[in-house]
Amino acid sequence: MALRRTWQRWGPGAGIAAVGLGLIVVAAVALPLLWPWNATATDFAATMRGPSWTHPMGTDGVGRDVLARFAAGARISLLIGLVAVTIGSLAGMVVGVTAGLLRGWVDEVLMRIMDVLMAFPALLLAMAVTVGLGTGLRSATVGVTLSVVPWVARVARAETLRITALPLIEASRAIGLPRLDLVRKHVLPHLLPLLIIQATSAYGSVVLAVAALGFLGLGAQVPTPEWGAMITEGMEPALAGAWWVALFPGLGMLTLVVCTNVLSDRIRDLMDPRGALAGRRSRG
Amino acid sequence: MTDVEPEPVLTVRGLSTEYATDRGQVRAVRDVSFELRRGERLGIVGESGSGKSALALSILGLIEPPGRTVAGEVWLNGRDLRTLSEARLNRIRGKEISVVFQDPLTALNPVRRIGPQLAEAITMHQDVGRAAAKQAAIELLDDVELPRPADCYRRYPHELSGGMRQRVMIAVALANAPDVLIADEPTTALDVTTQAQIMRLIDKVVDERGTAVVLITHNMDLVADFCDTVQVMYAGQVVERGRREQLLSGSAHPYTAALMVSVPSLDTDRAAPLRSLEGLPPDLAVEHTGCALAPRCVLGRERERCRSESPAMTAVVGDAAWVSRCHFAGEQHRLTMETTP
Amino acid sequence: MSRFLLTRALGAALTIVGASIAGFVFMRLLPGDPARLIAGEHASDEAVELQRQALGLHEPIWRQYLMYVSDFVTGDWGFSYSRGEPVFDQFVNALPATLELAFVAVGTALTASVLGAVLATWSRGGVVDGLVRASSYVGLGTAPFWLGLLALIVFFERLSVLPGPEGRLSPGVAAPLRVTGFHLVDALLAGQWSTWWDAVQHVLLPGLTLGFVLYAWLVRMIRASMLEFVREPYALVARSKGRGRWAVVTRDVLPNALLPAITASGLIVAELLTSTVLAETVFNWPGVGRLVTDAILQQDFAVVQAFIMLSAFVTVTATVVTDVLYSVADPRVRVRAT
Numbered sequence: 012m013a014l015r016r017t018w019q020r021w022g023p024g025a026g027i028a029a030v031g032l033g034l035i036v037v038a039a040v041a042l043p044l045l046w047p048w049n050a051t052a053t054d055f056a057a058t059m060r061g062p063s064w065t066h067p068m069g070t071d072g073v074g075r076d077v078l079a080r081f082a083a084g085a086r087i088s089l090l091i092g093l094v095a096v097t098i099g100s101l102a103g104m105v106v107g108v109t110a111g112l113l114r115g116w117v118d119e120v121l122m123r124i125m126d127v128l129m130a131f132p133a134l135l136l137a138m139a140v141t142v143g144l145g146t147g148l149r150s151a152t153v154g155v156t157l158s159v160v161p162w163v164a165r166v167a168r169a170e171t172l173r174i175t176a177l178p179l180i181e182a183s184r185a186i187g188l189p190r191l192d193l194v195r196k197h198v199l200p201h202l203l204p205l206l207i208i209q210a211t212s213a214y215g216s217v218v219l220a221v222a223a224l225g226f227l228g229l230g231a232q233v234p235t236p237e238w239g240a241m242i243t244e245g246m247e248p249a250l251a252g253a254w255w256v257a258l259f260p261g262l263g264m265l266t267l268v269v270c271t272n273v274l275s276d277r278i279r280d281l282m283d284p285r286g287a288l289a290g291r292r293s294r295g
Numbered sequence: 296m297t298d299v300e301p302e303p304v305l306t307v308r309g310l311s312t313e314y315a316t317d318r319g320q321v322r323a324v325r326d327v328s329f330e331l332r333r334g335e336r337l338g339i340v341g342e343s344g345s346g347k348s349a350l351a352l353s354i355l356g357l358i359e360p361p362g363r364t365v366a367g368e369v370w371l372n373g374r375d376l377r378t379l380s381e382a383r384l385n386r387i388r389g390k391e392i393s394v395v396f397q398d399p400l401t402a403l404n405p406v407r408r409i410g411p412q413l414a415e416a417i418t419m420h421q422d423v424g425r426a427a428a429k430q431a432a433i434e435l436l437d438d439v440e441l442p443r444p445a446d447c448y449r450r451y452p453h454e455l456s457g458g459m460r461q462r463v464m465i466a467v468a469l470a471n472a473p474d475v476l477i478a479d480e481p482t483t484a485l486d487v488t489t490q491a492q493i494m495r496l497i498d499k500v501v502d503e504r505g506t507a508v509v510l511i512t513h514n515m516d517l518v519a520d521f522c523d524t525v526q527v528m529y530a531g532q533v534v535e536r537g538r539r540e541q542l543l544s545g546s547a548h549p550y551t552a553a554l555m556v557s558v559p560s561l562d563t564d565r566a567a568p569l570r571s572l573e574g575l576p577p578d579l580a581v582e583h584t585g586c587a588l589a590p591r592c593v594l595g596r597e598r599e600r601c602r603s604e605s606p607a608m609t610a611v612v613g614d615a616a617w618v619s620r621c622h623f624a625g626e627q628h629r630l631t632m633e634t635t636p
Numbered sequence: 637m638s639r640f641l642l643t644r645a646l647g648a649a650l651t652i653v654g655a656s657i658a659g660f661v662f663m664r665l666l667p668g669d670p671a672r673l674i675a676g677e678h679a680s681d682e683a684v685e686l687q688r689q690a691l692g693l694h695e696p697i698w699r700q701y702l703m704y705v706s707d708f709v710t711g712d713w714g715f716s717y718s719r720g721e722p723v724f725d726q727f728v729n730a731l732p733a734t735l736e737l738a739f740v741a742v743g744t745a746l747t748a749s750v751l752g753a754v755l756a757t758w759s760r761g762g763v764v765d766g767l768v769r770a771s772s773y774v775g776l777g778t779a780p781f782w783l784g785l786l787a788l789i790v791f792f793e794r795l796s797v798l799p800g801p802e803g804r805l806s807p808g809v810a811a812p813l814r815v816t817g818f819h820l821v822d823a824l825l826a827g828q829w830s831t832w833w834d835a836v837q838h839v840l841l842p843g844l845t846l847g848f849v850l851y852a853w854l855v856r857m858i859r860a861s862m863l864e865f866v867r868e869p870y871a872l873v874a875r876s877k878g879r880g881r882w883a884v885v886t887r888d889v890l891p892n893a894l895l896p897a898i899t900a901s902g903l904i905v906a907e908l909l910t911s912t913v914l915a916e917t918v919f920n921w922p923g924v925g926r927l928v929t930d931a932i933l934q935q936d937f938a939v940v941q942a943f944i945m946l947s948a949f950v951t952v953t954a955t956v957v958t959d960v961l962y963s964v965a966d967p968r969v970r971v972r973a974t
Contacts, residue, residue: 261782389878
């Protein structure tokens with residue numbers, strides 16, 4: 012009954028998306044433990060094999076099992092996405108709330124910096140960082156994390172300004188509620204849903220950006236079973252007929268990003284009552 | 296009003312409209328029927344949420360998903376609009392039947408000038424050239440008593456006041472001299488002085504053209520001033536219908552009675568108790584048994600029959616044109632007569 | 637109005653200055669000695685020292701920054717040691733290829749997204765709407781480089797109907813005489829039909845790949861905006877005048893809905909910039925994106941820095957321009973401001 016209620020509330024699209032996301036998570040978590048093949052083990056006796064029962068996604072140019080690499084890639088994408096979005100949102104929130112509470116020159120300086128960060132398209136910002144810190148997954152993660160910060164900071168600042176302008180808050184400041192208590196009691200609870208919306212909607216683009224860096228050779232380096240790097244490796248074989256090496260990582264990415272985007276949109280609809288009600292307002 | 300009544304221009308029979316919501320089907324309009332004769336003025340009265348506006352859209356066939364008109368007939372000039380194709384309906388809407396909505400501030404496209412928005416109402420239905428349509432539009436603006444109509448023609452909506460915009464909307468609605476005008480709360484969004492001006496204007500322009508009017512409102516005073524016939528709606532249903540004098544002098548439904556006293560006017564006896572309704576209209580997503588008004592009704596709150604049996608439309612004091620959907624219509628009628636001297 | 641323009645332009649200028657500082661500082665933070673990089677690994681210390689003098693590395697950092705900015709503005713974007721060419725010349729040479737691709741992509745994307753949004757609004761909640769939304773989700777979820785590869789697998793490797801990743805023209809086909817730099821135009825001007833057809837075939841896959849990604853963004857924004865406006869009372873009034881569903885969507889709703897969508901097109905420019913880099917890499921398209929990725933792999937930082945500066949400039953300018961366009965297009969803002 013409760014399950015049915017949830018289903019009705021979220022709708023079939025979100026249901027399918029949840030299943031898709033679940034599959035990727037299961038592949039990332041369980042497959043490396045259960046699957047006999049290793050993501051990095053080469054087998055020169057079985058290179059460039061098409062999909063079969065032993066290798067459902069085939070093998071690559073050095074005989075590595077593509078399914079095992081796919082699962083390892085899922086692990087990397089899920090994890091980096093999570094890390095970048097969490098840290099980026101938290102940092103953005105701190106910046107935004109600080110700017111919104113302190114106002115004045117702190118606000119001005121912080122938001123100018125955010126403007127500058129936003130002036131660089133996310134992937135290019137991440138590219139710049141990887142050039143600076145050296146290529147690799149670590150700097151790719153730093154780069155995409157940085158690109159999340161200004162967006163969250165903007166929202167957090169606007170919301171902080173809105174909340175602190177409410178009469179209730181002005182009143183509690185007048186009776187001497189300390190600033191930190193104000194943040195804890197009034198600002199954070201309002202901010203949380205917004206943060207969740209921002210973070211979930213950033214997730215997909217973060218995953219894509221990490222893969223793009225991997226593809227360009229700036230993120231994960233080639234033997235690493237990262238989806239973007241796998242596609243780079245699969246490019247030449249694909250144009251020679253071995254489509255499977257590059258196809259499956261891309262499909263995994265597509266599934267992961269589409270599912271998280273669908274879920275994030277649904278979360279937005281449900282958390283933002285205006286949006287949710289707008290379509291179902293009856294006239295009377 | 297006896298034997299030679301004119302033919303009805305608009306006949307609505309058993310019209311029902313539902314909205315799909317998260318909590319199930321909401322029946323906004325329930326089995327509504329009425330007739331409107333040429334030149335007649337019918338008032339449809341009810342609280343907000345009583346299905347008045349949904350009724351207006353249902354008549355025009357403009358209910359959009361998640362809403363759907365599920366049953367009924369809408370006969371206009373001898374054709375049932377519900378059976379016509381969308382293309383034929385487009386040729387009828389705005390020409391034979393048109394509508395003035397509640398909020399003049401949002402009824403005009405904000406990024407287009409007033410004039411073309413009015414002129415297109417003419418060119419859509421009449422085979423006239425651009426210049427002729429413009430001329431006709433300026434005349435219409437003059438008809439609705441807008442100062443400097445040629446200047447108004449070139450204005451953007453935000454440059455006009457609410458009252459002026461509502462005049463424009465009336466001009467749009469009357470552009471093709473329709474047989475029926477539905478005025479859906481035409482003055483609710485306006486201030487009191489403007490309200491009176493707009494009602495006077497509607498009165499004048501429909502009189503000149505012999506247009507039949509359906510005035511949808513929550514305001515009993517407007518109805519008393521303007522309408523020949525009154526129909527009261529509650530929870531999507533018609534609960535009482537009769538000629539103006541009949542309902543005003545001694546309504547036979549507790550809801551109508553309550554509506555009337557909730558608008559005190561200067562000449563009502565101050566000593567008469569104001570019996571406004573307590574509580575809220577019923578949740579239309581839930582099917583209820585008995586009379587829809589029962590939980591709020593002064594008369595029927597305690598009566599078993601009101602809570603178990605859904606009342607039918609019955610004639611009040613022998614006149615077939617005066618009907619009430621109340622088990623105790625006679626009792627209510629006597630009660631009203633006693634309290635209003 | 638002018639006041640609004642002024643504050644907007646000032647804010648943008650400040651952001652661009654900030655971005656240039658960021659770009660400059662980033663360059664200086666890079667490990668390694670730029671003088672040695674340029675002079676070459678085996679250059680003598682004297683040669684490196686000379687190079688250092690030439691680059692002005694002895695000057696205080698703020699003077700170096702000012703020098704860098706004045707050089708940048710005058711078109712001296714530094715020297716690309718990997719190709720032995722001034723950076724500016726490289727960009728000028730690569731730009732037409734990128735613009736040609738961008739025009740094809742933006743053209744397709746705009747047409748398709750307006751059409752898609754109109755169809756979706758017209759059938760709101762229906763099957764067509766569902767398909768449009770699904771296509772948008774797919775486009776937003778697809779990495780452009782993977783999509784490009786997929787297109788190559790299908791149309792080049794499997795079906796052999798379109799050329800592979802070989803750039804703008806088939807090997808052996810000479811570029812038409814350069815007038816605009818766009819092969820599609822120059823070939824026509826020169827009357828070289830076979831060259832033109834070759835160029836069309838080559839631009840098709842990268843253009844459509846890029847176009848699809850942009851379409852996904854645009855259609856999502858325009859559709860959302862249209863669904864807002866279709867609920868406006870004036871849309872209902874238009875219907876009550878006797879206008880059909882389709883006509884209301886295309887004539888009353890679309891123009892109004894495009895206004896707010898304009899404001900968001902600054903984001904589209906950012907998306908276009910990044911996707912171009914990726915698409916050019918897959919299709920070996922000799923544009924700015926390809927130039928930059930090559931430079932990164934060659935550690936040719938002058939090129940990278942110029943690109944970062946440029947993209948910041950383009951993104952910020954696009955945002956300001958769209959803001960201004962929006963205020964000019966909306967009579968409510970226009971009238972109030974004058």
